[in-house]
Amino acid sequence: DVKVTQSSRYLVKRTGEKVFLECVQDMDHENMFWYRQDPGLGLRLIYFSYDVKMKEKGDIPEGYSVSREKKERFSLILESASTNQTSMYLCASSLGLEAGNTIYFGEGSWLTVV
Amino acid sequence: KNEVEQSPQNLTAQEGEFITINCSYSVGISALHWLQQHPGGGIVSLFMLSSGKKKHGRLIATINIQEKHSSLHITASHPRDSAVYICAVKRGSQGNLIFGKGTKLSVKP
Numbered sequence: 001d002v003k004v005t006q007s008s009r010y011l012v013k014r015t016g017e018k019v020f021l022e023c024v025q026d027m028d029h030e031n032m033f034w035y036r037q038d039p040g041l042g043l044r045l046i047y048f049s050y051d052v053k054m055k056e057k058g059d060i061p062e063g064y065s066v067s068r069e070k071k072e073r074f075s076l077i078l079e080s081a082s083t084n085q086t087s088m089y090l091c092a093s094s095l096g097l098e099a100g101n102t103i104y105f106g107e108g109s110w111l112t113v114v
Numbered sequence: 115k116n117e118v119e120q121s122p123q124n125l126t127a128q129e130g131e132f133i134t135i136n137c138s139y140s141v142g143i144s145a146l147h148w149l150q151q152h153p154g155g156g157i158v159s160l161f162m163l164s165s166g167k168k169k170h171g172r173l174i175a176t177i178n179i180q181e182k183h184s185s186l187h188i189t190a191s192h193p194r195d196s197a198v199y200i201c202a203v204k205r206g207s208q209g210n211l212i213f214g215k216g217t218k219l220s221v222k223p
Contacts, residue, residue, distance in 0.1 A: 033210075037155075042200070042215040058210070088155055102162055103147065103211065108155025 003027075006091050006106040013113050019078040021109050023091030032074035033092040033103075034058075034066060043090065049074055081113045117141050120201050120214035127221050133188040135217045137201030140182065147211065148175050148186050149200040157200070160186070191221045 007022035025032065033048040035058075045058030047066040055066050063085060067075045074093075078085055091106040121136045137146070148160040161168050161175040163184075168175050172191075177184040188195055201214040 040215065043202075043213040045210055048210065090155070090157065092157075102159050104159065105149075105157035108157075110155070 004091055004093050004104050004106040006089075006109045008109050009107065010110045011112070013078075013081050013111065015082060015113060017078075017081050017113075019081050019111065019113075021076040021078075021089055021091075021111070023074045023076070023093075023106055024072050025074075025093040025104070026072065027093070027104075028071065029093040029095055029104075030071075031094045032068065033094075034064075034074065034076045035090045035092065036060070036087040037090060037108075038087050046076065046089075081111075083113050085111065086113045087111060116215070117212050118201055118203055118214040120199075120217050122217060123215070124218045125220070127191050127219070129192060129221055129223050131191050131221075133191050133195075133219065133221075135186045135199050135201075135219070137184045137186070137214055138182060139184075139201075139203045139212075141203065141205050141212070143182075143203040143205055145204040146177055146184050147202040147204070148184075149202060151198040151200060151216070153197075160199075188219075193221045193223050196220050 004025045013019050031050050034046045035043040037043050044060050046064050049055045049068040052071050065077045089109045092103050094103040095101040118139045145164045147162050149157050151157045163177050172189045174187040198216040198218050200216045202211040
């Protein structure tokens with residue numbers, strides 16, 4: 001079975017702190033994604049990566065950056081956390097971008113910024 | 115207007131009932147996904163389809179490309195089916211997923 005593992009399930013951080021959310025997948029997938037999910041808004045794409053060291057902005061990249069130094073690991077970075085970044089963050093991975101590929105999600109990371 | 119609309123937003127059913135969740139979209143797509151999210155956050159892919167119908171256990175998913183509409187059916191519903199069901203469409207062959215806002219299903223014993 002494909003496994004997408006997010007390192008932290010629950011985090012509480014202070015405004016202005018630098019926050020790292022880590023995601024690892026074990027199926028050699030090319031594509032990895034970071035989403036945030038907020039009540040009433042559904043999932044929104046922050047960034048995605050289709051190869052090592054490659055990244056593309058999603059719909060809401062402001063205030064975030066990403067790093068993909070190895071194929072299996074995709075990190076989301078909040079350079080200076082703000083209260084409006086309190087949310088649930090979901091990592092996902094899939095084989096190529098073709099239509100027929102299933103997407104696999106991690107368990108989610110609940111971030112609270114105080 | 116959202117590109118992917120789900121209805122209803124919330125649904126309460128009695129155990130054993132037949133359930134239908136609907137998804138309409140306004141863009142050309144290459145595939146449609148039905149996802150299930152349990153309390154606690156993790157999301158599981160239930161179906162991916164681009165035409166016709168797929169069945170897995172008590173779950174059935176259909177899609178009508180001409181009408182830009184998909185339905186997810188649950189037969190003989192059970193309290194363990196309680197979850198948020200999310201429809202997501204893939205725009206074009208290389209595009210990213212666009213998500214609906216989800217349907218929260220609660221099945222009472």
